[in-house]
Amino acid sequence: MANYNSLRTKLTTMLKLVVVLSLSLLAAGVNGELNVGFYQNTCPNAESLIQQAVSDAFANNSGVAPGLLRMHFHDCFVRGCDGSVLLDGNDTEKTSIPNLSLRSVAFDLIDDAKTAVEKECPGIVSCADILAFAARDSANLTGGVTWDVPAGRRDGNMSIASEALTNLPPPSFNATQLVDRFKEKNLTAEEMVLLSGAHTLGRSHCVSFTKRLYQNTSIPDSAAQTDPTLSLAYADLLRNLCPSNSNATDTVTTLMDLITPNTLDNKYYLGVMNNLGLFKSDQALMTQDDLLAFVQEFNANATEWATKFGAAMVQMGRFDVLEGTNGEIRTNCRAVNAANSNSATVKNLLINMYRNYEEW
Ligand SMILES: *[C@@H]1O[C@H](CO)[C@@H](O)[C@H](O)[C@H]1NC(C)=O
Ligand SMILES: *[C@@H]1O[C@H](CO)[C@@H](O)[C@H](O)[C@H]1NC(C)=O
Ligand SMILES: *[C@@H]1O[C@H](CO)[C@@H](O)[C@H](O)[C@H]1NC(C)=O
Ligand SMILES: *[C@@H]1O[C@H](CO)[C@@H](O)[C@H](O)[C@H]1NC(C)=O
Ligand SMILES: *[C@@H]1O[C@H](CO)[C@@H](O)[C@H](O)[C@H]1NC(C)=O
Ligand SMILES: *[C@@H]1O[C@H](CO)[C@@H](O)[C@H](O)[C@H]1NC(C)=O
Ligand SMILES: *[C@@H]1O[C@H](CO)[C@@H](O)[C@H](O)[C@H]1NC(C)=O
Ligand SMILES: *[C@@H]1O[C@H](CO)[C@@H](O)[C@H](O)[C@H]1NC(C)=O
Ligand SMILES: *[C@@H]1O[C@H](CO)[C@@H](O)[C@H](O)[C@H]1NC(C)=O
Ligand SMILES: *[C@@H]1O[C@H](CO)[C@@H](O)[C@H](O)[C@H]1NC(C)=O
Numbered sequence: 001m002a003n004y005n006s007l008r009t010k011l012t013t014m015l016k017l018v019v020v021l022s023l024s025l026l027a028a029g030v031n032g033e034l035n036v037g038f039y040q041n042t043c044p045n046a047e048s049l050i051q052q053a054v055s056d057a058f059a060n061n062s063g064v065a066p067g068l069l070r071m072h073f074h075d076c077f078v079r080g081c082d083g084s085v086l087l088d089g090n091d092t093e094k095t096s097i098p099n100l101s102l103r104s105v106a107f108d109l110i111d112d113a114k115t116a117v118e119k120e121c122p123g124i125v126s127c128a129d130i131l132a133f134a135a136r137d138s139a140n141l142t143g144g145v146t147w148d149v150p151a152g153r154r155d156g157n158m159s160i161a162s163e164a165l166t167n168l169p170p171p172s173f174n175a176t177q178l179v180d181r182f183k184e185k186n187l188t189a190e191e192m193v194l195l196s197g198a199h200t201l202g203r204s205h206c207v208s209f210t211k212r213l214y215q216n217t218s219i220p221d222s223a224a225q226t227d228p229t230l231s232l233a234y235a236d237l238l239r240n241l242c243p244s245n246s247n248a249t250d251t252v253t254t255l256m257d258l259i260t261p262n263t264l265d266n267k268y269y270l271g272v273m274n275n276l277g278l279f280k281s282d283q284a285l286m287t288q289d290d291l292l293a294f295v296q297e298f299n300a301n302a303t304e305w306a307t308k309f310g311a312a313m314v315q316m317g318r319f320d321v322l323e324g325t326n327g328e329i330r331t332n333c334r335a336v337n338a339a340n341s342n343s344a345t346v347k348n349l350l351i352n353m354y355r356n357y358e359e360w
Pocket of ligand 10: 320
């Protein structure tokens with residue numbers, strides 16, 4: 001009887017293994033759209049494990065939330081949402097100047113979340129998906145804003161520093177440049193205005209806006225120095241914080257949304273309407289009629305903004321993704337897999353199955 005029970009346990013284990021194995025091969029073989037609940041059979045706890053990791057890290061350092069939202073954006077704008085922003089190396093995206101907006105606490109969170117999902121289902125959940133889930137969880141923690149994340153992204157194998165510079169919209173962009181850059185990434189002008197709302201959270205380095213404070217240093221008058229679309233009182237405050245020769249190595253940072261700096265909400269638009277947008281690219285939303293209409297609409301209706309923001313994040317998360325058998329599932333989010341390591345995982349699973357079989 002005892003033997004029978006142990007045989008039954010082994011048989012069940014083996015069947016589970018076969019099911020998991022074939023499902024993961026199936027998942028890897030399916031081409032097409034990303035899907036909500038992509039891991040529900042292959043790693044049912046993936047989303048909750050990631051959510052737990054994000055909320056643990058957030059309890060320690062709330063800066064992880066804006067960090068993750070920014071990182072997902074960066075990932076999707078450079079080479080599509082393929083986890084390229086996460087790769088370590090001498091000349092990868094994270095070594096490029098736009099890395100000022102990337103936070104080590106967010107990279108660490110991705111490692112922690114990856115460790116948690118690998119423990120439960122090795123080789124199944126991509127780093128690009130972990131980042132997409134973690135960005136959603138960050139929005140939920142900071143503003144109660146949430147959305148379903150279609151998943152099934154696979155990880156890329158390249159990350160090139162110069163591509164960060166040529167693909168990310170810099171804070172100096174004007175309205176035309178912003179609309180054009182987002183259009184290159186399959187996003188509409190409305191989605192651009194929605195996603196700019198992410199500046200409702202987080203901090204910025206001085207170098208991203210000092211030009212607006214010191215427009216012409218040969219004129220001593222501070223009002224004349226100030227970008228006319230920036231509030232004079234705000235400019236005075238920022239000049240106290242940021243010298244004109246601020247550069248990328250300075251560590252001074254300032255809040256991006258003065259009104260509700262720690263809440264993901266629509267107050268960003270109220271700020272922009274009152275010349276409190278920190279970047280030229282924020283204030284640019286006021287310079288074109290169609291964009292201004294969106295700013296006013298999102299300022300007037302918090303619920304509408306939150307719903308549309310989630311939809312815009314989903315749309316952004318679809319850009320140029322690797323699906324099906326393209327790309328890989330990285331074992332370590334900071335490095336591409338060694339050659340043949342995917343087939344090595346399958347081989348190990350098979351070896352374990354046969355080992356169990358022999359024990360009968
Ligand atoms: C919280 O921060 C402390 C000190 O920085 C660190 O040792 C600990 O691992 C962190 N915990 C989590 C859950 O991130
Ligand atoms: C970065 O460059 C150093 C020195 O050239 C080298 O030792 C190191 O292995 C490189 N690291 C990576 C990840 O390529
Ligand atoms: C960020 O970019 C700067 C400038 O290229 C570089 O010096 C720095 O090492 C980078 N930071 C990281 C974490 O790679
Ligand atoms: C969002 O947060 C609420 C409350 O904190 C939680 O109940 C819910 O499960 C979260 N939603 C997602 C999708 O994580
Ligand atoms: C990266 O992946 C592409 C196809 O996805 C492949 O052609 C290329 O050889 C890979 N490069 C490396 C360095 O693995
Ligand atoms: C934005 O800048 C570009 C490049 O400098 C310029 O061609 C364009 O006319 C500018 N658009 C606006 C609205 O100022
Ligand atoms: C700066 O102001 C001075 C004095 O009004 C003027 O002559 C000069 O052209 C201005 N420079 C720029 C770049 O606007
Ligand atoms: C950046 O500014 C700091 C002080 O403001 C200065 O010490 C440092 O030399 C500057 N670095 C560069 C590369 O200009
Ligand atoms: C806000 O937008 C929602 C749709 O997103 C709509 O149902 C609601 O009536 C709007 N509220 C106001 C005050 O306009
Ligand atoms: C852009 O959107 C179109 C239409 O939705 C889609 O067919 C195309 O694959 C998208 N391009 C990328 C690179 O994601």
